[in-house]
Amino acid sequence: MKIILEQLLNGLTIGSFYALIALGYSMVYGVMKLINFAHGDLFALGSYLGFTLLVSGSAYATVTFGIWGGMIAAMLIAAIGIGIAGTLIERIAYRPIYPAGRLPAVVSALGASIVIQNGIMVIWGPRPQAYSSQVVPSVILNIGGIKITLMQIVVLIISFILMGLLFYIIQKTTFGAAIRACALDRDTAALMGINIETIIFFIFALGPALGGMAGVMVGMYYRKISFTMGWNYGLKAFTATILGGIGNIPGAMIGGLLLGILEMLGSVYISTAYKDVFVFIILILVLIFRPTGLLGEKIAEKV
Amino acid sequence: MKLNKNVNQKNSIFKNWLVILVAILFIILPFIINAYWVDVLFFFGVYALLGLSLNIVLGEVGLFDLGHMGFMAIGAYTTAILNTTFGIPIIILLPVSAISAGAFAWLVCSPIIHLRGDYLCIVTIGMGEIVRLTLNNNPFGITGGSNGVYGIDFPSFGSIFVVDNSTKFYYYIWLIVGLTIIGLVNLQRSRIGRAWNCIREDEIAAESTGIDVRYYKLLAFVLGAGLAGVAGNIYASKLMIVSPESFSFMESCMLFCIVLIGGMGSIPGVLIGAAAISLFPEVFRAFAQYRMLIFGVAMVIMMIFRPGGIWPRKRGAFEFKPLLMKAGEENG
Numbered sequence: 001m002k003i004i005l006e007q008l009l010n011g012l013t014i015g016s017f018y019a020l021i022a023l024g025y026s027m028v029y030g031v032m033k034l035i036n037f038a039h040g041d042l043f044a045l046g047s048y049l050g051f052t053l054l055v056s057g058s059a060y061a062t063v064t065f066g067i068w069g070g071m072i073a074a075m076l077i078a079a080i081g082i083g084i085a086g087t088l089i090e091r092i093a094y095r096p097i098y099p100a101g102r103l104p105a106v107v108s109a110l111g112a113s114i115v116i117q118n119g120i121m122v123i124w125g126p127r128p129q130a131y132s133s134q135v136v137p138s139v140i141l142n143i144g145g146i147k148i149t150l151m152q153i154v155v156l157i158i159s160f161i162l163m164g165l166l167f168y169i170i171q172k173t174t175f176g177a178a179i180r181a182c183a184l185d186r187d188t189a190a191l192m193g194i195n196i197e198t199i200i201f202f203i204f205a206l207g208p209a210l211g212g213m214a215g216v217m218v219g220m221y222y223r224k225i226s227f228t229m230g231w232n233y234g235l236k237a238f239t240a241t242i243l244g245g246i247g248n249i250p251g252a253m254i255g256g257l258l259l260g261i262l263e264m265l266g267s268v269y270i271s272t273a274y275k276d277v278f279v280f281i282i283l284i285l286v287l288i289f290r291p292t293g294l295l296g297e298k299i300a301e302k303v
Numbered sequence: 304m305k306l307n308k309n310v311n312q313k314n315s316i317f318k319n320w321l322v323i324l325v326a327i328l329f330i331i332l333p334f335i336i337n338a339y340w341v342d343v344l345f346f347f348g349v350y351a352l353l354g355l356s357l358n359i360v361l362g363e364v365g366l367f368d369l370g371h372m373g374f375m376a377i378g379a380y381t382t383a384i385l386n387t388t389f390g391i392p393i394i395i396l397l398p399v400s401a402i403s404a405g406a407f408a409w410l411v412c413s414p415i416i417h418l419r420g421d422y423l424c425i426v427t428i429g430m431g432e433i434v435r436l437t438l439n440n441n442p443f444g445i446t447g448g449s450n451g452v453y454g455i456d457f458p459s460f461g462s463i464f465v466v467d468n469s470t471k472f473y474y475y476i477w478l479i480v481g482l483t484i485i486g487l488v489n490l491q492r493s494r495i496g497r498a499w500n501c502i503r504e505d506e507i508a509a510e511s512t513g514i515d516v517r518y519y520k521l522l523a524f525v526l527g528a529g530l531a532g533v534a535g536n537i538y539a540s541k542l543m544i545v546s547p548e549s550f551s552f553m554e555s556c557m558l559f560c561i562v563l564i565g566g567m568g569s570i571p572g573v574l575i576g577a578a579a580i581s582l583f584p585e586v587f588r589a590f591a592q593y594r595m596l597i598f599g600v601a602m603v604i605m606m607i608f609r610p611g612g613i614w615p616r617k618r619g620a621f622e623f624k625p626l627l628m629k630a631g632e633e634n635g
Binding site for chain 1: 414415417418419421422424425426428429430432433436437439440552553556559560563564567592593595596598599600601602603605606607610611
């Protein structure tokens with residue numbers, strides 16, 4: 001029982017990373033119908049930005065704001081930095097290609113992804129970097145026999161706050177309604193007086209900003225980061241997006257959390273080596289029976 | 304009818320000259336360049352074959368397939384395992400690996416073929432990853448885990464002729480690419496090719512004109528996978544080793560780029576795309592660690608200035624014009 005609970009918590013932690021990254025994919029896809037392949041690498045860039053602030057450069061953020069303040073500051077700065085990077089990518093790599101349809105944008109996105117990944121390698125070096133324990137406290141708590149690290153609690157709290165905040169923005173505010181309207185039908189939304197440019201700007205800033213924060217948290221949780229990790233997390237998060245139903249905000253959250261839990265359960269009860277195989281088989285099974293994901297709506301085909 | 308024939312002949316004569324010129328260039332090339340570049344051109348050939356195979360699925364039918372390396376892996380491992388365990392000659396395994404990759408495609412694609420666009424995309428990614436991870440985990444101790452299978456023979460025709468050096472491999476791959484191109488050009492002009500393009504342009508319209516969409520989509524996957532299996536066979540016999548890292552998601556993405564950089568459904572386009580992907584990193588080797596950075600930038604710039612690809616296919620223009628002229632002739 002204890003093992004199950006511990007693993008569920010681990011799964012939930014990983015799942016919350018996936019969910020945060022998946023939100024970026026889902027928002028961009030919802031409005032632009034574009035798979036932002038560079039998103040995973042933006043996440044990795046966020047992780048490295050946090051690394052620079054917290055560890056290298058004489059732990060600037062930690063020295064200035066203290067351990068906890070430093071972490072919060074690093075996350076905020078990473079969010080802003082990656083948000084700017086996301087909008088820049090949209091301006092440079094995607095905007096000129098929109099008129100040509102969806103497929104060229106895929107190649108452009110892959111190109112942008114390669115640029116970011118290799119940019120990280122050139123700047124920070126090809127070797128994996130580590131968030132040292134001086135800046136990230138490693139405390140293991142024991143709550144009723146269940147072992148949980150302090151970092152895990154912090155990560156869970158922060159990611160749930162972020163997800164709740166985004167959910168509120170998307171579902172309850174006027175601005176969120178505008179985003180949802182664009183996702184439904186961009187042209188009609190424009191006719192209703194919604195400024196599409198602003199919406200595009202915000203989704204390309206907001207999504208990567210969440211990804212950047214997830215990047216810093218992954219660094220704090222696993223401690224080890226590498227320049228290729230964007231692809232692994234990006235692929236998982238994209239899987240989560242599809243699992244929940246692409247373009248659907250609650251779907252991305254549920255898909256991410258579910259994927260994390262499935263992965264952990266798979267690695268405990270089946271085998272660590274086959275956990276990803278298990279995850280992908282579940283995904284394929286879900287799509288066979290629900291072709292638009294768990295929460296995805298059935299889209300009527302236009303004739 | 305007369306007019307129709309004339310136009311076609313003009314076109315084919317011009318094309319034949321171009322094709323013959325390129326073919327001659329390819330035949331004499333190994334005598335001019337050194338062994339290193341012959342090897343580079345060999346891998347260009349492998350990428351061209353893979354690009355052609357993905358072009359059937361992505362270019363002709365418009366199905367997003369980002370797990371194409373999985374099919375190649377099936378072909379390569381079929382060759383590797385059957386050759387090292389049972390000593391079956393590589394040349395016999397060539398059709399065997401094609402059939403096994405095709406059968407695998409049929410098996411896994413049958414239940415998912417009804418998925419649309421991005422959902423199909425993620426399922427093919429998942430399938431490719433399942434293949435790679437399974438091979439990596441050494442099921443039943445036959446795939447050798449992350450070390451792979453090694454000690455694969457060279458292709459040989461009896462004991463008379465053995466393909467054992469770079470130049471011979473170069474001719475071997477390009478012979479197969481050439482035969483494939485001839486086959487695919489004919490396929491493009493056949494009923495099947497037209498049905499595929501019809502599905503790509505408008506699936507519902509295709510279905511309503513009596514095209515069995517499911518059958519043709521599966522056919523595209525099976526044919527594409529079979530060709531990828533052939534590429535896997537040749538790749539395995541050239542390197543003499545196969546390991547799971549060669550079939551990563553990144554490689555599948557590169558194949559996707561080959562088709563889109565060249566131009567969807569265009570065979571010369573695929574060759575250009577394959578050249579861009581396989582030769583670019585070699586040409587820019589001097590830039591060392593900045594090489595891939597430049598590569599990414601080039602991909603973005605390429606798509607900004609030529610979103611339709613370098614050599615897009617112009618089917619409508621040259622095949623329907625004679626028909627229209629004929630119609631005008633009859634009316635007037």
